[in-house]
Amino acid sequence: MINGSSHRGHNTGVLVGLAEKALKRKGVSYRLFNLNELDIQHCWCCYSMRDSACTYPCRNQLDDVPALQEMIVNSRAVIVASPINWNNMSARLKDFLDRLTCLQNLYLLKKEGLTTGKVVGILVNGHEDGGMKTAMDIFIYFQQMGYVLAPFGFAYRTHGAQYNAKTDDDFFKNDEILKTExxxxxxxxxxxxxxxxETKLKDKIVPVSE
Known part of the structure; x- marks a missing residue:
């Protein structure tokens, strides 16, 4: 599970906490990564020179991202949570997802993909519009790596533009609809x-990736 917020204890953290409780009730093993606690550098855009320059493992081994990339490869599913910032995902989450280009690029290089058939679910919150757009922007990254969106795989809740993060806190913590979703x-x-x-679709899917 990935918390893309810049603030571990804010409203996105409420969503993550609810998801953790549900995972524990189901007895599913998981790991939580709070991106604000990790060193995540910008993508070097090696592929802009030539496709073959973008490799997995990533050329940039100087931060925490290689460990996260390995987690993505070894996990069967991922749940991603993000606030709405300027009608989009958080900048920190965007940086992290950009760093997954080396996994997506395997398909362009006609190499064996490592993420086809994995599952993703997406959680979004904010006090402004853009919940569905933000969820879709996040999903596009995973779709290009062969992920499958869980049925009804988006949950987003917005409080209203007239509120702020502090007043949102009580709303999200006490919202029964959010808990259920x-x-x-x-x-x-x-x-x-x-x-x-992953097993059932192996060698049956034709990668069509930008």
Whole structure:
């Protein structure tokens, strides 16, 4: 599970906490990565020179991202949480997802992909519009790596532009709709993961990736 917020204890953390409780109730093993606690450098854009320059493992081994990339490769599913910032995901999450280019680039290089058939679920919150757009922007990254979105795999909740992070806090912590939807997302991710699509789809999917 990836918390893309710049503030571990703010509203996105509430969503992550609810997801953690649901995962524990289901007895599913997981790891939580709070991106604000990690060193995540910008993508070097090696592929802009030539496709073959972008490799996995990533050429940049100077920060914490290689360990996260390895986690992505070894996990069967991922749940990503982000606030809405300027009608989009957080900048920190964007930096991290950009660093997954080396995994996506495997398909362009006609090498064996490492992420086809994995499952993703996405959680979004904020006090401004853009919940669905933010979720879709996040999903596009994973779609280009062969991930499958869990059925009903988005949960987003917005409080209203007239509020701020402090007043949002009580709203999100006490919102029964949010609790129900996040538990549903977790269940949907688990059930889809248990279909073992990675194995069933192996050598059957034609990579079509930009």
């Amino acid at each position: 996040i538990e549903g997302i977790v269940i949907n991710v688990i059930e889809t993961m248990n279909q073992d699509l």
